[in-house]
Amino acid sequence: MAKSDESTAKPAEKKKSKKLLIIIVAAVLVLGGGGAAYFMFFKGESTPPPPExxxxxxxxxxxxxxxxxxxxxxxxxxxxxxxxxxxxxxxxxxxxxxxxxxxxxxxxxxxxxxxxxxxxxxxxxxxxxxxxxxxxxxxxxxxxx
The missing domain is CATH 3.30.479.30 (Band 7 domain)
Structure with missing residues (x-):
């Protein structure tokens, strides 16, 4: 019976680690995309100074x-x-x-x-x-x- 407990524990750990990996990758992509969007759209273009x-x-x-x-x-x-x-x-x-x-x-x-x-x-x-x-x-x- 000990073997059956170990075999069911390993797939559960693999599922948890896959979910965790997917969550981490998704978070990195969302943060990276948000940062890129910020720099592309909200980075103010420098306006030339008014003439003297x-x-x-x-x-x-x-x-x-x-x-x-x-x-x-x-x-x-x-x-x-x-x-x-x-x-x-x-x-x-x-x-x-x-x-x-x-x-x-x-x-x-x-x-x-x-x-x-x-x-x-x-x-x-x-x-x-x-x-x-x-x-x-x-x-x-x-x-x-």
Whole structure:
């Protein structure tokens, strides 16, 4: 009878050790997969630092017609980046300002939110036109009549 007890004990130990081995392997795979997923998806990409501000270039005032027959007198200043090469020509920025604001009415520009939205859209166009040499835009004069 001693032999039958030993023979039944060995398969039970083998089953336990196989289960334990499977559990350990599964845990290692889950932890390894979780770690890999963390590094792939949650590892923040390093964002480039914002450009250093350079000099501010004041542009001449322009008067333009709004869509509904009113006028807008606008003066701009461009904040160049420190690595901007040479003197920036403001004529492109003024042309973009004319095309941006001449399609709007006085009612569309009467709130500060609308002016800020127009400024943001103009800044986006200016940044594209000047290929990253301009980092900000300032309205030094904004008079509607």
């Amino acid at each position: 501000p350079g000099k501010v270039i004041a542009l001449e005032a322009i008067t333009l017609n709004l869509k509904d027959g009113h006028f807008l007198k606008l003066s701009l200043a461009l904040q160049a980046t420190a690595d901007a090469t040479g003197e920036l020509d403001g004529s492109r920025a003024l042309d973009l300002a004319v095309s941006e604001f001449s399609n709007r009415s006085i009612a569309e520009l009467s709130t500060s939110e609308a002016r800020e939205a127009g400024k943001a859209e103009l800044l986006k166009k200016i940044e594209e036109a000047y290929e990253g040499q301009v980092m900000d835009l300032y309205f030094t004069q904004f008079v509607m009549q």
